[in-house]
Amino acid sequence: MADTSFDVVIIGGGPGGYVTAIRAAQLGFKTCVVEKEHLGGICLNWGCIPTKALLRSAEIYHYMKHAGAYGLECKDPTFDLQKVIERSRGVSAQLNGGVGHLLKKNKVTVIDGAARLKGGGKVAVVDADGKALPDLTGKHIIVATGARPRVLPGLEPDKKLVWTYFEALVPDIMPKKLLVVGSGAIGIEFASFFHTMGADVTVVEVMDRIMPVEDAEISDIARKQMEKLGLKIMTEAKVTKLDKAADSVTATIEDKTGKTQQITVDRVISAVGVVGNIEDIGLENTKVKTDRGCIVIDGYGRTDEPGVYAIGDVAGPPMLAHKAEHEGVICIEKIKGLPNVHPMEKTQIPGCTYCHPQVASVGLTEAKAIEAGHKVRVGRFPFVGNGKAIALGEPDGMIKTVFDEKTGQLLGAHMVGAEVTELIQGFVVAMGLETTEEELMHTVFPHPTLSEMMHESVLDAYDRVIHF
Amino acid sequence: MPIKILMPALSPTMTEGNLAKWHKQEGDTVESGDVLAEIETDKATMEVEAVDEGVLGKIVVPEGASDVAVNSVIALLLEDGEDASALDGVDTSAAVAAPTGEAPPAPAPEPTAPTADPAPAPAAAPAPSGERIFASPLARRIAGQEGLELAAIAGSGPRGRIVKRDIDAAMAAGIGKAGAAPAASPAPAAAAAPTIDDPVFANMPEFDAVENSTMRKVIATRLTGSARDVPHFNTSADIEIDALMAMRKELNGREGADYKISVNDFVIKAVAIALKRCPDVNAAYTDDAILKFKRVDISMAVAIDGGLITPVIKDAGSLGLAAISEQAKELAGKARDGKLQPEEFQGGTFSISNLGMFGVKSFNSIINPPQGGILSVGAGEQRPVVKDGALAVATVMTLTLAVDHRCIDGAAAAGFMKELKGILEDPLQLML
Numbered sequence: 074m075a076d077t078s079f080d081v082v083i084i085g086g087g088p089g090g091y092v093t094a095i096r097a098a099q100l101g102f103k104t105c106v107v108e109k110e111h112l113g114g115i116c117l118n119w120g121c122i123p124t125k126a127l128l129r130s131a132e133i134y135h136y137m138k139h140a141g142a143y144g145l146e147c148k149d150p151t152f153d154l155q156k157v158i159e160r161s162r163g164v165s166a167q168l169n170g171g172v173g174h175l176l177k178k179n180k181v182t183v184i185d186g187a188a189r190l191k192g193g194g195k196v197a198v199v200d201a202d203g204k205a206l207p208d209l210t211g212k213h214i215i216v217a218t219g220a221r222p223r224v225l226p227g228l229e230p231d232k233k234l235v236w237t238y239f240e241a242l243v244p245d246i247m248p249k250k251l252l253v254v255g256s257g258a259i260g261i262e263f264a265s266f267f268h269t270m271g272a273d274v275t276v277v278e279v280m281d282r283i284m285p286v287e288d289a290e291i292s293d294i295a296r297k298q299m300e301k302l303g304l305k306i307m308t309e310a311k312v313t314k315l316d317k318a319a320d321s322v323t324a325t326i327e328d329k330t331g332k333t334q335q336i337t338v339d340r341v342i343s344a345v346g347v348v349g350n351i352e353d354i355g356l357e358n359t360k361v362k363t364d365r366g367c368i369v370i371d372g373y374g375r376t377d378e379p380g381v382y383a384i385g386d387v388a389g390p391p392m393l394a395h396k397a398e399h400e401g402v403i404c405i406e407k408i409k410g411l412p413n414v415h416p417m418e419k420t421q422i423p424g425c426t427y428c429h430p431q432v433a434s435v436g437l438t439e440a441k442a443i444e445a446g447h448k449v450r451v452g453r454f455p456f457v458g459n460g461k462a463i464a465l466g467e468p469d470g471m472i473k474t475v476f477d478e479k480t481g482q483l484l485g486a487h488m489v490g491a492e493v494t495e496l497i498q499g500f501v502v503a504m505g506l507e508t509t510e511e512e513l514m515h516t517v518f519p520h521p522t523l524s525e526m527m528h529e530s531v532l533d534a535y536d537r538v539i540h541f
Numbered sequence: 542m543p544i545k546i547l548m549p550a551l552s553p554t555m556t557e558g559n560l561a562k563w564h565k566q567e568g569d570t571v572e573s574g575d576v577l578a579e580i581e582t583d584k585a586t587m588e589v590e591a592v593d594e595g596v597l598g599k600i601v602v603p604e605g606a607s608d609v610a611v612n613s614v615i616a617l618l619l620e621d622g623e624d625a626s627a628l629d630g631v632d633t634s635a636a637v638a639a640p641t642g643e644a645p646p647a648p649a650p651e652p653t654a655p656t657a658d659p660a661p662a663p664a665a666a667p668a669p670s671g672e673r674i675f676a677s678p679l680a681r682r683i684a685g686q687e688g689l690e691l692a693a694i695a696g697s698g699p700r701g702r703i704v705k706r707d708i709d710a711a712m713a714a715g716i717g718k719a720g721a722a723p724a725a726s727p728a729p730a731a732a733a734a735p736t737i738d739d740p741v742f743a744n745m746p747e748f749d750a751v752e753n754s755t756m757r758k759v760i761a762t763r764l765t766g767s768a769r770d771v772p773h774f775n776t777s778a779d780i781e782i783d784a785l786m787a788m789r790k791e792l793n794g795r796e797g798a799d800y801k802i803s804v805n806d807f808v809i810k811a812v813a814i815a816l817k818r819c820p821d822v823n824a825a826y827t828d829d830a831i832l833k834f835k836r837v838d839i840s841m842a843v844a845i846d847g848g849l850i851t852p853v854i855k856d857a858g859s860l861g862l863a864a865i866s867e868q869a870k871e872l873a874g875k876a877r878d879g880k881l882q883p884e885e886f887q888g889g890t891f892s893i894s895n896l897g898m899f900g901v902k903s904f905n906s907i908i909n910p911p912q913g914g915i916l917s918v919g920a921g922e923q924r925p926v927v928k929d930g931a932l933a934v935a936t937v938m939t940l941t942l943a944v945d946h947r948c949i950d951g952a953a954a955a956g957f958m959k960e961l962k963g964i965l966e967d968p969l970q971l972m973l
Contacts, residue, residue, distance in 0.1 A: 412550060413699065415706075480686065482679050482705075507677030507705055 075207070076182065079105045081405070082196050082211030084188040084354065087114020089385030089397030090217035091172050091181075096402045098179040100409045105182035105209065107198055112172040112183065114219055116394040118165050123242050124262055126161035128427050131269035135429070142466055152270065154247050161242065190214065190355035194380055197355070213380055213408050216361075216368060217401065218354055220347040220386035227314060228254060228343050234322050235315065235341045238263070248272050248339035252324050254312050256283035258426040260344030265428035268304050275305040275336060277312055277326055284426060288438035288487040290453075290473060295489050298430050298469050315341060349387040364389075372416025374404030382408075396422050420484075423501045425494035430470055433497035436485030436504060439475050448478040450510075452534025454526045456490045458541040461521040467491035472530040474500075481509030486530075492523055499527055510535055543617040543627050544593050548602070550611045551580060551587050551883060556675065556701030558582045559607040559755065560615060565597045571618060578615070582755065585850075585886070586879035595620045598628050607755075611700060676703035683708050684717075693717035693762045713827045714911045715770045716763075734761075756848040767910050774951070775905050777941040778958045782921050785968045786936055792862070800863040804938070805841075805895050808918055809865050810971055813837045813858035815960040816891060822957040823890050825911040826948035840889030840909060841869060843876040850876050851909060853889040862971065897921060903939040913948045916961075917941040938965075 081097045083090045086108030097104040111118040130152070136143075137150035176183055186198040186206055196214060198206040222237040224230065230237045236244075241263050249272060253264040256278035268274040276283065282292045283299075283306060296306055307326060313333070314325040323337045349367040359378035362369040367390075368383035370376055376383055382404050385397030399417055406414045423435040442449050456462040456470035470490015477484055486500035503513060510531055518528040525540075532538045548558065561581040565571055576588045577597075598619040602609050609615065617628055674691045676684070680703045684691050689708065694717045696703035711717045735741055737750055753761070785807055793801055816823040816837045825832045837858045840851035852872035857865060875881045894906045895918035902922075906915040921938040928935075940961065944954045964970045 413697065415697065480679060480683050507679035509678045509682055512678050 077207045079211045081213045083215045085217035086112040087219045088116045088394040089401045092398040093401030094181045095179045097405045107184045107188040109187040113169045123161040123165045126164040130157045131266045192358035216383040217385045218350040218387045223346040223348045250338040252338040252341045255344035261428045278308045279311045291487045291489045373407040423497050431493045433493040434487040442484045450476040450478045450534045452530040454529040459526045472526045474530045545614045546616040548613050557608045557610050563604045569597045585881045680708050689717040772946040780938045780965045781935045783936045788968045802866045806866040811964040817858050819957040821953040824913040824948045831948045834890040838889045840892040842894040843873045914944040
């Protein structure tokens, strides 16, 4: 008879769940994770990681097509879609195995099955065949069930012609014409991938700009660059109807004036957001409250039911793997009673989008900073002023910084251009340590790197820019 | 490798402390659980217990050292089989991480005792003599702009570093205002206390200069801040306590009574009940909101050698007189011995100060921020009173309430005093 009594039971083995499990084990808790599908969750198997693998293929393909710009020759480059997909699946499989190993190393029990809260610290588990496993008891139960694609009426994915990210990651064909509904991180990354691989891609966004959570200036620059590359973008527009034929879909798109047009495409990707997985996990057996599809928690992941906690996507936005991981660590450290545990500073969670060009940001946009009552100082530095960017052949992009005029607090940093997803962390650390513009100005940035633009952007905010 | 013994954090806000006494000497054998040393903070003295066993190889921080940073190495413990040569080259200034993953500590879901589990953050090199205050650049800048003294603000960041949220909280609670005039309403700078070499002392008699203890500095900063920034007002009432005295005598005289209830215990219980009935007085002021506490935790001022401290009787309204009496006695004893745990003197919602035993008739106290009120208790004494138009003798005690007018208005304070008087003069109400 397997052990069924734990200090900590974690429901869901995604990035939030497994990281929390490892931290719990480090803190001496007897811990188990119940996962109904794949360790690593959506992030590792159907999200962040496999898309990065696809986008890497697309990036290299893009360079091959533009080899001439670097004095190289690469005649008529081609690709094998199945091999590109295989590589992406292989990357996920490798990391999935790695998570299993990490949990084993940390002596975390992994139970394959779907969990359901029964109340009173008990959890029922059913395995993949529908067979009930013995109930688990946990002094602390952490719900980390994640999220799934949002479904809009009329845009229901059929998994054949209308895809979610699941199908888009393992496409049966390379669509010649593709419609992407939604321009958030998921939509725009797939649009970028399929466009680079040669598809004629149209992106429809209901808001007035693409990647609406980003700074307006940044999304404007990104849009112009994408349109220059040939991507079609329609904003303040919505898809009102999908008429499916045998192997194509005709979409009716309505603009803000109410005028409609129709386009016929091979496939549609619905990327209109994600919603928390709050169903079928027995929340009704507890006092846990939900709001707009997510579990209501306090700053330490605590729900209204003593002993039940929630972290990650199911506990509300921003729905990002790194937010889930950190939320879980805070939750378990608070349970342990460690000193100096504080709720997460939500304005210091960075976001990265791996479209072409890349977009990365942390903190308040210029508009949000002003809305919050700050008098701001804004710095901007374009890629064209940076030696490394020119040498890389990547002269398009910008780094923008937003400071509070009075205190010099770095309120936000926003980037668009090559490799910016690897740059943003410098500013995240700076914000976390509460540096002001002064320390940033006195920091030595290595030459020649793209990071010098971070320095210059700060200097620009205080009218001291050197190279532009 | 010798085991590094670190300066423990005795409370979440502690950043440094004084090494009051070593109980073990170099060469002594140490068993797990042995008391190694005593650490003194601004509020308490606590014992450091050994977690590991071995031989005390080297005392790095000597007895009497003050302002030793939390997590700095205070001693080295030789493990079984190691000799003194193992001490060579051990970097006692460098950071060490507390043990984590490899050797998981025993599962203990409840918060661990502060001494057992030093914060798992790497320690910086200690600066034993230094007055350095750790604060983020942003915190320093805002403190400068707002005229706040960083020294008066407790840090909640890693290893007690002062960060922006601490500054925001200090501003909301009105703590740490320095003399600097705020931009909005220029006020005269607070007069700084003179220094020892100030010429003003030249014409005065010879003196012994008793160095300010950490506790003295905290008392000075907090009470200066309170007297300057909290608008106090006082109300007082004379209470006839003959009925109370009779009831006390009756209770204490009962056969088998293993308690001895004092007048002060009656006052604590009565105040707690009156605060429950007048929740507006169990309050604290912030710039955003008035906080009305849902429980009455009474801070009881206890004079101790070199200062005073206010241990807390939690949820006093729900305790019986005997329980209050027992807790008050125990806490006062621990306070005098310097053995109070941080949670035993932090977090009260209302204070009581009693100088009656000195024969004081009445006095005014300074509010203990962020609390909204403090009650000063004078001596119970026989006084002439007028009853039904004729002089009579009654045992009378004068109570004086000081409140923060920002959150407690005159009528509320007076209403509370009326309740309190009613309870104390009709002590059977304490039974309800």
